[in-house]
Amino acid sequence: MNKNIYRFLLSLLVIITLSTCKSRTVENFTTVTLSGWQSNPNEQQLLDRVLKKFEAENPNIKVKYEVINEQYMDVIKTRLIGDAAPDVFYLDSFEAPLLMKYEVLEPLDSYITAKFDLDDFEPSLLKAFRYNGKIYGLPKDFATLALFYNKKAFAEVGLSQPPQTWEELRDYSQKLTIDKNRDGRIDRYGFCIIPELSRQYFMIKAFGGQLIDRNGYAAFATPDSLKGLELLINQYRKERTAAQPTDVGADSCSEMLGQGKTVMAIEGSWAIPFLKETFPKVEFAIAEVPPVNEKEGTMAYTVAYVMNKQAQHKEAAWKLIAYLTGKQGMKAWASQGLAIPTRKSVLNELNYSENSLYTPFVEGAKYATIWQSGENLPTILTHFNNQFISALIGEQSLQDAMLKAQNTANREILAAK
Template sequence: MKMWKKFLNVGVALGTVSLLTACGGSSDSSDGDKTDFTGDTLTLGVWGGNESEEKALDQIIKDFEAEVGAKVEKKVYTDYNTQIQADMAGKTAPDAFYVDISMYPWFSQNGVLAELDSDKFEIDKFYSTLTDGFTTDGKLYAVPKDMSTLSLYLNTEVFEKTEVSIEEIPTSYEEYVDWLPQFQEKIDKVYGKGKVFAMSYNLEMSRNYHLAIRDGGKPINEDGTANLASDKVVDNLSILKDLTDTKAVVTPKDIGTGWNGEAFGSGKIAIMDEGNWVYETLKTEFPSIPFTVRKMPTYKGTEGSMMFSVGWGKYVGTKQSDLADKWIQFATNKENMTAWSVGTGTLPSREDAAEEAKITENEDLKVHLDAWDYATIWQDGVTLDTVDKAYQNFLPKALDGSETFSEAMKQADEQANADIQAN
């Protein structure tokens, strides 16, 4: 599911601009009792997905049109953040649109989302961690349509050929530091040196954020400024240096591949942490690679993972408030969320839909689903993307030893805060 992976790294590209006036006030008021939408048109703002996503969304739209009598027009954005913000400023935003949970603070701060009546959307059926991520001051502004979490993927063929039992895999990151060199040595004997590596890692903060916040670490201050060089955050993230120093851990780019799924699918990686979006990709594009899924390692004695979600929000300036509510209700009800999950490989954000889709009967996907209880949402204010870019620029210096971790993160803070101040 490369499209989702790509979007996770986009974040909020523009600085905060005032859209409150440009929006033209709140959505039209109504009692929500309208049922006949014949002749009405609803516009939906989405980004382009893969073939399975397009097919699943089009089917839900077709069923919705048949049920309510309205016409639905999709507005597909190629540069989502930039284009949808421009439409909001120009009062041409779609009636309902995708809200990435990492972007939600920006939308909330700029007042472009209409408040949703939680009683209309069966919110008690959803995983509370997700609905909390789309809530401000106790008010709901988007309904999560799906979610994804990180888990470990293990190439079982590599373990079989090296005669290493999967049960030997450490349960904590700290234990990996001592275990990885031994595993890599066995891999080299079977495959040859430099052909296959024990583990992969990613430079994005969206993968490492759950490590950075252990024991109260705060990568971003309350005022939005970067705090990567703080003692706690540096100490937390130093495990990445310990892991890369084993020479058994590489990035996908290090081995000539574009992303984790490709690196793992080509048989060059034994262990990777990845979202459930990769599950169907491995099944369809790399069917010769046998794998199993395990929960993420603990760190500093606690469980952790990352959680990503996208919700449906309603534009504050919509003239089709009732119809937009109807769409969000329809798209996120038990039946359609189940169909969406089965069709796209995402995880349902409703517990009853997860049961209906039989996610718990799939041992691999169940690992991802169970992570909702302890995973950290990829969300931290409106400067998250700016801090992440600086983090990615300077993390390599910390990992290759050209600078200390503290020095590298100090430079990352300086870059991020300069960019934040400039905006």
């Protein structure tokens, strides 16, 4: 045989053999798809490191991670309808009731063992992903709201500690609000308000009010529900010691605080790295939200890892969820302070309870109102926000605004049944 032909055939044989081996190797891997959103670049880098560690410990599983930042839930819902959703994905407690009701998620009870230590999770956060006695998601982290305040501005007016009641917060706001030129234009407000239901749900409950009734209809236009909201309206309109971020050209209360346009703001733990990085010269401290009507209250937001009921490799998908929400994976995920862990043991191990900046958030989880209220909450949210802002700026009374929001939301809920 011609030597050149022999060499060609030998080379061809080697290529075919390598290709076959490669194919067989790939076939030994199980690929699990994971989707979520990204709050900042550091978050994705941290998760990438956690996922690589998972793959190292589970060499037969590869994770294909996709970031969806635009219209996240619309994308997930569309893919669920088309049987193209990821195996595992983030699910906010706000959206969970609808997906749990329509059974598009895989119940996790049969996968959870005693070794997994379910009792280690904060009970109220885990409850957000229970439906009809089944667990459909495991919360990966959480955030509550707490009171941020500028220590230097406090000292300037002789204040040495945060307000202990909501009445005291209003009194502080008057002392801290400044009109330098006495021309009616406020240069610095004592307090920042976010006029959204996701921030003010706990204020509705402070005087015994409720958001929805037993049948899932909006029920927030009652006198008891309005009392907490009226406190905000009065502080904004009558006392003029509070402002929205948009009133001063800011995007958030934390930005207002950093710019010196407010002294107090109720924000989540996500504001800590923002203030440190963007406004490093601002000396701020954090306290629990002052009690309203002698009742402790704040909001809590949590996100779970859930499994698509149509996932092709459910055992591998569970291994991923178990790792990410297990003690080892959660510790790695929460080690840099980007998120507060939902496991009590990890909270203690990472000393969150002993960090003065994070203690108010951890304590708040014990009595917080979870941002969740049935499958009709998205509809109620839209109409509440539209009308509450109208009442805040004085276009109509709070009672008229909330009654209009309640009736419009309920007509829409009834029409959808």
